[in-house]
Amino acid sequence: MDKDDIVWDKLEDDLEKWELSVNKAVIYRGVAALILKYRPGEAVELHMPIKGGYNAFYRLEYKDGSSAGMRIPCKGIVKFPEEKIRYEVATMKYVAANTTIPVPKIYGWGTAEENPTGLGPFMIIEYIEHSRTLSDALKDPTLGPKEEPVLDPNIDEQKLSFLYGQMANILLQLSTLSFPRIGSLDQDANGNISVSDMHLTQLTFQHNDALADDDDARDKYIARQLFRRLALSVIDWEFAYVAPVQFSRDPPWWLLLKTGDYWPGGHEAFVEAYGVRMETFLRVLEVEEGKMREADEAKKREGGDTKTDDEDVVNGIASLSLPTTPLSQQMRQSYTSNTWLTNLATRDSWTFDFLFWRYLDEQFFGGEKENEEQDYHARLDLLTEREREAMEEFVLAKVRESEERVIVEWGEEEAKARLAEVMF
Secondary structure, rough: OOHHHHHHHHHHHHHHHHHHHHHOOOHHHHHHHHHHHHHHHHHHHHEEEEEEOOOOEEEEEOOOEEEEHHHHHEEEOEEEEHHHHHHHHHHHHHHHHHHHOOOOOEEEEEHHHHHHOOOOOOOOEOOOOOOOHHHHHHEOOOOOOOOOEEEEOOOOOOHHHHHHHHHHHHHHHHHOOOOOOOOOEEEEOOOOOOOHHHHHHHHOEEEOOOOOOOOHHHHHHHHHHHHHHHHHHHHOOOOOOOHHHHHHHHHOHHHOOOOOOOOOOHHHHHHHHHHHHHHHHHHHHHHHHHHHHHHHHHHHOOOOOOOOOOHHHHOOHHHHHOOOOOOHHHHHHHOOOOOHHHHHHHHOOHHHHHHHHHHHHHHOOOOOOOOOOOOOHHHHHOHHHHHHHHHHHHHHHHHHHHHHHHOOOOOOHHHHHHHOOOOO
């Protein structure tokens, strides 16, 4: 679904004003003082801040050559910055304690109230020296510095395997972690996860640029109502952690650096190119699984002692255990069964409608009745009478909203009442 251009423009304006307000000498002095509070030393230089999509980073360099930095959420773009910082800190600490994945050391963190610079909630972390990022190493060298990275189509297979291998090891270790419940997703009063409702929620509350016409509104409404049933029946929510466990069994979406909604030639061309690179990734993942399996066997032979000559065991990988079914096999099964597309549709609102009508509709709702037009007409009979009645009122409301071109602020009770009209 397209973004709300009016809201997007406002966010960009707010971000620009915030950037201008923080680029001041007094702010820089305050940032340096705050970093030194948590990571003392003889500072020599505060580098210019680096802004990413959602965070800004201030790096303070010390006389001994080391560096530390303050990381803050960008105001305006991040709606719940304190919650974001809390979750990131907890996740980083847990990963550092339970894997050998290199995680920057956290010197300290705090709320907006605890940040005297006025820049909001913060995290003071170790700065990891690096020459370039993974995307820089993988991207097409013909692209300009400001262009979105995309995987170099002519990349050397040995180089690709080496870089994929590093990420495969990280994913393999992350796949061994499990949690009793989801902590960062919305839950209802009974603790049930409401992720399957998020696309209908967005369609309900996005006031502008949500639809092309009334038929498009019906397509979107029916796709989301049917998907609510699909998500509950197909996706395994048991032992879910920061995301449903099934998500960790999907082949990584980032293998081509760019997602299907921005891929030249469209999503079908993306899927074709993706399949080739996925095979490379699964091969190196199998190698990493072999290393972990050997380390596990070595530990058992030595009665639990992890001291061997194997470099991976020395690094601590022997303390982790592989799942009964190798992750590489689970990823391949997810790909061949289109489960990865179901999960991608679950979490990606930009490509949801295309994925649903192109792949998921036929697979899960097709039966004997084909849907050559890939739209709502062939699926009306799958809705309940109440859902069909609500759809027409919903379509009229969305068409009317599309003509108003305003930003609407919803109160909590008003929003609950509106959702109750479309979610039964």
